[in-house]
Amino acid sequence: SKHPIPYATVRLSEKEGTGTITDSLGRFSIPQVPVGRHTVEAAFMGYEPGIFREILVTSAKEVYLEIPLKESVNELNEVVIRARTNKEEAMNKMATTGARMLSVEEASRYAGGFDDPARLVSSFAGVAPSVSSNGISIHGNAPHLLQWRLEDVEIPNPNHFADIATLGGGILSSLSSQVLGNSDFFTGAFPAEYGNAVSGVFDMKLRNGNNQKNENTLQVGIMGIDVASEGPLSKKHKASYIFNYRYSTTGLLNLEGGKMDYQDLNFKLNFPTQKAGTFSVWGTSLIDKFGSDFEKNTDKWEYMSDRSESKDKQYMAAGGISHRYFFNNDASLKTTIAGTYSQLDGGATMFNHSLESTPYMDLNSKHTNLILTSTFNRKFSNRFTNKTGFTYNAMFYQMNLAIAPYEAESLETVSQGKGNTSLISAYNSSSVGLTERWTLNAGIYGQFLTLNNKWSVEPRIGLKWQATPKATFALAYGMYSRMEKMDVYFVKTKSTGDKSVNKELDFTKAQHVMLSFGYKISDRMNLKIEPYIQFLHDVPVMADSSYSVLNRSDFYVEDALVNKGRGRNIGIDITLERFLEKGLYYMISGSLFDSRYRGGDGVWYNTKFNRNYVINGLIGKEWMLGRNRQNILSINLKLTLQGGDRYSPIDREATMNHPDKEVQYDETKAFSKQYSPMLIGNYTVSYRINKKKVSHEFAVKGLNFTGAKEHYGHEYNVKTGKIDVSDGSTTLTNVSYKLEF
Template identity: 35%
Template sequence: MKYLFILLSILFFLFSPVWGRAQVLSQTVRGTLTDSDSQLPLIGATLIIAGSNPLVGTTTDQNGTFRLTNIPTGRITLRVSYLGYESKAIPDIVVNSGKEVVLNLTLQESTEKLAEVVVKTHLETGKARNEMALISARSISSEETSRYAGGFNDPSLILSNFAGVANNPNGNNDIIVRGNSPKYVQWRLEGVQITNPNHFADQGAIGGGLSTLNNNILATSDFYTGAFAPEYGDVLSGVYDVKLRAGNNEKREAVLGVGILGTDLTVEGPFKKGYGGSYLVNYRYSTISLLTDLGLTGVKGSPKFQDAAFKILLPTKKAGAFSLFGLGGSSSAFLKEVKPEIAETPGDRSMLNGIREDLEKGSYLVNLGLTHTLPLTTSSYLHTTLSYSKEGIKDQVFESSIEKQYDGAGAYLNDSVLTTHPNYQSHLLKSTYRGGLTYHHKINARNTIQVGTQYTLVDYDYRQSHLREGSDHRVYVLDFQEKVGTIRSYISWKHRFNEAVTLVTGVQNMNVLLNHQSTLEPRVSLNWQLNPTNSFQVGYGKHSTMESAHNYFTQVESADGKLSEPNKNLGLLKAHHFVLGYEKRFTQSLVTKAEMYYQSLYQLPVENRANSTFATINEGPDFNYVGLVNKGTGKNYGIELTLERSFSHHYYFLLNGSLYSSTYRTLEGKTRNTPYNGHYLINLLAGKEFTNLGRKKNQVLAVNAKLFFSGGRNIIPLLRDAAGNLAVDPATNTFWDYEKAYETSLGDLAKLVLSVSYKWNKARTTNELFLNLDNVTNRQGKLTEYYDPSQPGSVGHTTQRGLVPNLMYRLYF
């Protein structure tokens, strides 16, 4: 408790009001405006603040830049118009006294060539920034990331607020899209594919406990859930393209955050006066041990992490614009007396009598990238990317033989450790080199093409071993050092028939050099704006991806003890995505959306055994070491409904629901649920802002809430007899009833999240206090079951993560 007392004392001191004369607090709003297709600056465009009286506005200069000064703090909507272009409005722009507002805006050229164009302004809410993405795509602003309850300022967690997307209810940052495995989500940073960007990643590199990214450094990003645009390859489930904002290129600024999860500092500014370049750097160090000391993490151990990110912009007069960016982090933990409810360890040995396991985890990641944009003509440019990524995961399970100690009356006292030795050891290291080239050409207002190619080389160094039962002999189930190369190319064409109908079509090609696998994937999507308030979308895409590397190089031991690698020629996993969408806009701020989708998965790797239920799409943190064949199939289909009122007049709400099915088949020929087939998801979010509080009218109170319901995670149950009694056999390590794999769950799930923020502006600083209460009611629905003789009926359960508070103070200066 002493750490919490110290933290609260510091926050109280920082929040102490400084009294003075009331004054009107203001800030500068500035930025750039470019053509969405050619990226060239738009000169002489008009920008006005909606509702301002007298009217406040400006125009862009010869570089497409604009500046609005002395804008009062609060929220504004910026309306942008330009002759020959479609006007739009950017709502919900937060103006704080402690930080300038810097915007990078784009406009779409109109297909109607008139002497004067009068176009109704379209409100820019949730539309993907990528003009080639017409369906199953939305943008996520940094403001939404910080506002929505349950986000913890974490870009991974924020996704579960949207239709068809779920997180792992045990607290991990898994992203489950439309019933697909989280390991098939593709992460991108600044348009470049990166590693899984989470701390405490498991050996499957699926999720983790906490993102290395935070919303201090984020710009508006795009998230895609199906029928992807032609540029996206090697992905089946979803694409999250995270963007870093540019640093302020005129003024040095900083943000200091102090909180329970971590303390971070963000600094940004120009390199020199008059030069358009800038830097943005963020560093965060863990204070998550506070939660552990307060008993709120449910683990015995000492989790630690730190991370950093940066973005450097270097524009030139003749050689184009260069951008350097990076993201890195490291995390470690030593977890004592690990039970399945805390962490999953290989081999189920934590359930054996007389054995205790301690888990030592360590992971790190590095992502570095360079992009270069070179204008070629007034309507085309070349975009080049070079990147390097590295991730390492090292797990070690220490196994102790124990003997229970009892007093004279037979009461249990403690466990006496007899011997301790390392059993499972896992060392997974992956380095990735990528180079890409994309040519963008705007032929005219109706036609735009993109042509791109990318080469990827992945260098693997994987070793995983365990002790053979009853001996000191170490068995290596993974032991390989290999390089795997892929070449991906695509072409994409956007054609606007008129102002109402837009078509995007193209093809993606992927080649795996390891085993000469290749695929050609057509993509097409269409948006029909029936009238100003109604639109329809339709899309189709063929998609494919490689399986995780360990499956290709798994060593399988035969009955005579010989090892072989039967999966070297494993093919690509493939899927057909079909999507039909409809959008109805009732008002400028109120919209409803519906999407129906069907995904046919085929060539799924499944165990090469007639009665096996194992498919790699269900693979979790524990690896399986079996022979595989590409003879599995799967189906995901559902409907998603959303009613969203974007932030306006100081409040918003978001209601969405999904009804869906996710199934698969192996060689046994039986259709089974996947673990992620919860059948339904419901989210209700709402928030209200109370402004002009305090004697100086400079304070804002915001209250946000989220109510979530879903079906439970499907499980492989423990063995039971016909009467329902446990029939496990710890002596032979026999626990699970695979014949009933994923038939049922342990019940539906629900969660209530509340968040409160309090912000006050001063002449040169902005202060913000943020409190998030995740799972307010401490509801702990059952997720899975495991054998535990100390529990009633010898059955223990993993559960939802209980109440977790997150307290954060931020100072903008």
């Protein structure tokens, strides 16, 4: 029910005499905790103990924890108390398989994370990482198929320079780990409350600020400055605030030969009351500027890109007001009114040898969503919990995209639209403890798009068996669907004039089946094996072509599509993890998979993101140093070995006949070629000095120190007359200093 538990016992497991009791609202405080790592345990009669292990306590900031407890379903004469390490499973207790919690504690440690939650989850099984972007490809699915959520609301792509390198990804998330709370990441077969997604869901939460004292953080590094603050708004009423602001003009994140500037702001205000529930006001936003100049020395021109100049501005904002009200001890109602906004203004020009410019592309896109969502959660007994909810999403759009078909020709409208539509959804989901060892999670989700009156009804079911105290088995199945991005519905072609050719597109649909086996090797080590299969159907494809939205990586579509495509992803995810103990942790995760799709020509191909395998190895070690052993030296390493980028064979004849020598591909053999495997290495080295009420941290973070190359396509070289591979090795190093006080 998510109701606060009064008079529960909370203590530090390894230190006697450090316990406390929660108050009537479930709040607690443990004073004078020594600097270092500690394990916090909460217990209450009738509930399984909840544990957070190896929580880092520093001298400058207090630690804020929300510890969920699960009611025991054991008969009184058979009670066996087993402490649960909360990070072993998702925060959402109706998740059966394919779910993992990303904890704040993990976010501060993983190598190569750059305080970016999207890059952090790339360490999990089933996810293929990228170097130049933080796009999340799950089980061979395209990154744009992932759904981003914040505070229970679907939000636009929350990444800086979104959709430039990879549709659905960006360079760096606007959501810093400074303000994120524990969040859930789903790779498949997710519960009924999640909809409009066919790949995965990243369900992120903002944490509440400290309601007892003000705490501040200032970080300065090569990549920019980062300022964060939190504290009480009213100590009497336990109201709090937290915010984080980042600003960068480094240009170091350059991918296109230009300069990138960004800034973002995140905040959350929390207002608990005695009788009216808890109110919160939250938001995230970003502003990006990107510009690339053309090569002014015409003697150096080799590629078409040398003669192009572009300028882009991006804006994104999402925010809302949430209210949670508790009814007695067994029910709660959470309602959120939210709004999201995204805007992209871009343009590109081409220059001839006389340095005269011609417009090549012009884009203006604005999307505004107004959202009302509400969820009623009731615990009928210690065996039966139900969640029922609905979401009304009013979408307003205005877009105009014009592209010149060839250099020096006039711009032609590709996609244009202005108006509004709505996506309405509802769900009902239940968790039933059939016995003390068997749990059934079942529900149904439905959605309706008013733009074209398309609808979908989707059952979800999961069954979990606690075979032994150490071994669990689970099976989950679900049907899923998603609407396309708004630009797809308003594509216009020469032959159709002002008619939007894709307005009647149906949802892309999918079915997920996932098995799960979990084994607790020891109190600190877990093994998880999850085989899965995903079937996709009604996928928008181009008739008589290999094109499918499952491979979409560009920010626009310019062709008429039909719902006749299919897809199939099959594989197995394996994770062996040793949680942090005595300063050491490690994790080995691997995925073997095959991702295929059927285009409008009826032929099956590899998907663009079918790397076939991904193997991750993470390890980290901490040492307590200094006279009083209160300083911390931390070294973390991550290595990833994965299959290479896929591409289609070049059609040289068609390329040479193209007016601009733009490289053309043999789409009858789409993505049949693959580059060599990639070895990506990341590291983080930090040293934290804890003084009285002040903490200093010096850190060096490296991304792709192994110099792995990514391939972006091919370009025609006007000097040599050859077609060259367009690739690059993005290597980043950030040296930073952080002050907490």
